[in-house]
Amino acid sequence: MPTALITGITGQDGLYLAELLLAKGYDVHGVIRGQNNPKRELVESLLPDVRLHHGDLTDTSSLLRALRDSAPDEVYNLGAVSFVAYSWENAQLTTDVTAKGVLNMLEAVRLHTGDDPTHIRFYQASSSEMFGKVQETPQHERTLLWPRSPYGVSKVFGHYMTINYRESYGMHASSGILFNHESPRRGPEFVTRKISRAVARIKLGMQDELVMGNLDAERDWGYAGDYVEAMWLMLQQEVADDYVIATGETHSIRDFLDLAFAHVGIADWTPYVRQDPRFMRPAEVDTLVGDASKAREVLGWKPSVTFPELVALMVEADLAAAREGWK
The missing domain is CATH 3.40.50.720 (NAD(P)-binding Rossmann-like Domain)
Incomplete structure (x- = not known):
């Protein structure tokens, strides 16, 4: 062993x-x-x-x-x-x-x-x-x-x-x-979990708005x-x-918001999201996207969960957690 x-x-x-x-x-x-x-x-x-x-x-x-x-x-x-x-x-x-x-x-x-x-x-x-x-x-x-x-x-x-x-x-x-x-186990201070948790709570009437920083940053999630x-x-x-x-795909925070809110049936998220300069980084990293060809060739590794599947997984987990909190 x-x-x-x-x-x-x-x-x-x-x-x-x-x-x-x-x-x-x-x-x-x-x-x-x-x-x-x-x-x-x-x-x-x-x-x-x-x-x-x-x-x-x-x-x-x-x-x-x-x-x-x-x-x-x-x-x-x-x-x-x-x-x-x-x-x-x-x-x-x-x-x-x-x-x-x-x-x-x-x-x-x-x-x-x-x-x-x-x-x-x-x-x-x-x-x-x-x-x-x-x-x-x-x-x-x-x-x-x-x-x-x-x-x-x-x-x-x-x-x-x-x-x-x-x-x-x-x-x-x-x-x-x-x-x-990311995952449902990501800490709530991270932007992806901050979004999925807020979307679940907004859907259930437990929260009114989501306060964000830069919505245009792009990441390989x-x-x-x-x-x-x-x-x-x-x-x-x-x-x-x-x-x-990496996945080799890049998506913006706006893309994440689109999918997360759509998953709970909210087509237009703009009434619920407010930007605040306090959440802007002093020096922003604008775009990240990785080339994992070496990992594919040498390790035989490739991702199995797509970006939309990841967002849905996180929102569903936070919906379940929020409902459980009501009991």
Whole structure:
């Protein structure tokens, strides 16, 4: 039975990845920050077979203890301060966790494996936000990185540090440059979930309006459940490498609004949506769309959930949750 250790297991990717690995017969362990973490109960209820370890990406000694106690064959570093808008409000914390945390995890793995650096296969969650002010379209593994937020800058640091440890120490360390991937488990602060949750509540008469920022930003949106499979596939390769994971399609936030409101029978959403400058980014990333041909050719990976299916899935889940809240 292979063993895996996941940081960031309380997030949407961590939950989906843990489910995938358990289904494949893995012994799954997760690193969770703080003894009173409010999301611990969620993990324990959804994933009772996962063993949790206290750890913090800013504390290398705690990561070494988690590695010692779990003895993993694979490490998936998904932990991060991942809300882009928040990264401007607290750039230092974002840097400590999302950038330096990758270095701490890599160093902990290196120290734990000793003379056999390939004993643990390592996955780093890189991000399409690294492309930022895009220099070519679509974006692929060799596209120049030009991040436009403290989060994006931090992800670039972690990405190149992973490459450096692979080249310096021979570690089996891969990075997945994942474009936007969503699900009903996405936090309500993220724009897609903010929309799906508001649409459900507006339909049920529980909310009057949805306040938004830039409606013209375009993203390559996929389903998180598909994307965690790509993570696993990367660590099954004989040679570590970096891969863009994306659908190859771009849609605007207006497109997302169109589909979400149409799903509940509202053809014209303009009376319900108001823009507010407070929700505009200081430096916007206008358009992201990924070229995942390398992942298709090498990993045999392709997305299974379409953009309209993703929007419908999220709205339906939030409708069910809102109705359940009435009971």
